[in-house]
Amino acid sequence: MNEKIKAFEYIISLLVDWLMELTDVDEETALKEFNKLKLFKLHFFVSAINTGPNHGNNDLLNTFNAFWALPYGPVESDIYDNLPLLQIFSISNQGISKKNNDTNQYFTSLDAFRNTIGNAVSALRRENNEIVTYSAFELVELSHQWPVWSVLYDQALKQGRKSIPMPTPLIRASSKKFK
Numbered sequence: 517m518n519e520k521i522k523a524f525e526y527i528i529s530l531l532v533d534w535l536m537e538l539t540d541v542d543e544e545t546a547l548k549e550f551n552k553l554k555l556f557k558l559h560f561f562v563s564a565i566n567t568g569p570n571h572g573n574n575d576l577l578n579t580f581n582a583f584w585a586l587p588y589g590p591v592e593s594d595i596y597d598n599l600p601l602l603q604i605f606s607i608s609n610q611g612i613s614k615k616n617n618d619t620n621q622y623f624t625s626l627d628a629f630r631n632t633i634g635n636a637v638s639a640l641r642r643e644n645n646e647i648v649t650y651s652a653f654e655l656v657e658l659s660h661q662w663p664v665w666s667v668l669y670d671q672a673l674k675q676g677r678k679s680i681p682m683p684t685p686l687i688r689a690s691s692k693k694f695k
Contacts, residue, residue, distance in 0.1 A: 522625065524559065526623050531637070535648045539649065543614075551652055552609050553652040553655075554650075554655060555612065557590075561647065561658075561659075561694060563576040565640050565694070585665050585682050586669075586679045587669075589660060590682055644695040662693060664686050668680050668682055
């Protein structure tokens, strides 16, 4: 679980850097632009985007493999349930803050997976460079356009539930919207 948490935090650091580069703001300002909902939506998009030339397993879904369809879109339950384990960031409904600035040493153990994560973030940037500037609710609306979320969430509601697991093969097979 620790490597999964670390990979999630690495994604956050890349998203913050992306926003800083795009909007020319400092880190403190960029951190204020993110909240729990926005991060979870962007995390889903980064995890699900295909980074290879062919459709297949060229994504982060082998690691982030516990997505659930919830009212506000997909959420990775392992990450959500273990937010207190984060070492670098503190995430709330209002925003995120940094607990620790020693990121280089912390992320070293991710080794080659850092490149895989970087490739996923780069692929998302190529699809929609502005997505990191979207509000949380714009990202929710975008995630609701994914057939995999729509079908599964409707199924959950028919069963009298507000959530249902999103199997990785269904996420991979679904058409994807990034703008």
